[in-house]
Amino acid sequence: MKLKRVHIISTNSCDGLLKGLDVRFPDRSSDFDPICLVGPNGSGKSQFLQATAEIFQSILHHLDQGAERDELNQTCQFEVEYSVYCKKQKKVMDVFVGRKMKGRSLTWDFKINSKGHYEIISGEYLVEFQLYPSAIIGYTSGGNETLSAPFYVSRAAYAEAVRQAAFDNKYMTKEVQDGRLIYIDHDTHQEAFVANLLGNSISQLRPFLKLTNFADLLSFRIIVQLAHGAAPGARSKNSKRKGVQLTMELEAVLDYLQSCSTCYLYEEETESYTFDFLVSDATREGIDLYWQGGANDVFSTFHKLSMLNDLILKRASRNKYLSNIKNGSYAAKLPRPSEDDFVFRIEGIKLKSKQKKLSGDYIALSDGEHQRAQIFSMFNILRGENILFLLDEPESHFNPKWRVEFIRALRELMPKKKIYQDCILTTHSPFVPSDMKKENVFVFRKDKGILKVTHPENQTYGARFDRILEDCFEINPPISTAAFNEIDKLMKSGSAKEIEVALEYIANSVERAHLIHRLTKLKSEVVN
Structure with a gap:
């Protein structure tokens, strides 16, 4: 399966952070082409994974209680669109499922995309043709x-x-x-x-x-x-x-x-x-x-x-x-x-x-x-069809080299015969987005308590890590705060001697170049 859209109309989980959130995913091929969520801690990335799992749990519970006997979020209102491989018809089909409050009760809507537009169907039709995920796999690297x-x-x-x-x-x-x-x-x-x-x-x-x-x-x-x-x-x-x-x-x-x-x-x-x-x-x-x-x-x-x-x-x-x-x-x-x-x-x-x-x-x-x-x-x-992976920081314990290789390694594990699966993962590192097109990268940020989800301004695929740090994590310059503060202090009030001493242990960077320029200027002022 491939997710196409998740619209969380209302939910009693996640402290209301995701209420009204409407995320549309790009059309993707049958190849392994994951979605990456980035952003600071507490911005809603993990909660989005949770809400997605809750939505599909509710769908499965409604359609096939033998598969899911209970649901966590019984009042969540949502719309979700996804494509799924239909084994009986041997083709990919687009599906819409919605659950909304009408009057005093929750009602379900089921549709499939036929010839470019959605047609209303019954839940029984989805069950007959197995038009829903075969499995939802969750993973977290910590105690989420x-x-x-x-x-x-x-x-x-x-x-x-x-x-x-x-x-x-x-x-x-x-x-x-x-x-x-x-x-x-x-x-x-x-x-x-x-x-x-x-x-x-x-x-x-x-x-x-x-x-x-x-x-x-x-x-x-x-x-x-x-x-x-x-x-x-x-x-x-x-x-x-x-x-x-x-x-x-x-x-x-x-x-x-x-x-x-x-x-x-x-x-x-x-x-x-x-x-x-x-x-x-x-x-x-x-x-x-x-x-x-x-x-x-x-x-x-x-x-x-x-x-x-x-x-x-x-x-x-x-x-x-x-x-x-x-x-x-x-x-x-x-x-x-x-x-x-x-x-x-x-x-x-x-x-x-x-x-x-x-x-x-x-x-x-x-x-x-x-x-x-x-x-x-x-x-x-x-390796089955229609599996959805929800991975929360799956490379958090990797060394930098393994992080750089992570997406390539996952692609190498995929069988030669293409399987129709999807994967949404979160990360706090710039390495994973560098292996994805910016359409597949979603930046989660809070603005005055309101969650906003956007794509990075610049292309991420093959981008330098410092560019991704700036676009996705608002880190500029890409150096530690302690070092930046020392350089900033030297730029504003450091003497020529203090700057010369500092240059002995400050690594090559744009900021070091600025210090050298500052040192040259101070020495020229002394001469003049």
């Missing part, structure tokens, strides 16, 4: 409690659906569909990393491994614990489980993991499973047998199990947090259980080094290496 909110609502709804299905004979044997909103954070990044290295073929991994310092996955451990001290105590009449109740689908997953593991341990008292994997050709053959959809299927299974970690939290705490965020309050963070209490976790990941006979721990990677592994694994797994 706003962006995570709609994704948490989706995750909590899935965990509750599994719990209810496990207690119901009618649904226990059926697969519980996971939500379309998927969030990659500190607790879930290992799922994507292992699924990528375990479920992808050598040819699919080659571009990914080219961007890393390791050669392959060596070993890892999966722990599933269902009746430990933190687990809920309610028991189903249909199951012998003492703690967390599983559907038949998830019970089968435990059998698959046991079959593929090198060795395993089961502790009956706590219903805990420890699966150790020493990755070999036999391991990969087992993975291919049970997860025939490859890395995407492996990741989906890991993600389903990890969403059960929400069941460890007390229901009162979960309900209070959900109530708060649905009312637009982010004052308190969701209580996070100890990793030792998780229903599902992956640990002990060891990597094979590109240097022979050496191995290393995944946990020992630097912050930048972790972030690279997370982002690139995510893109290397999620």
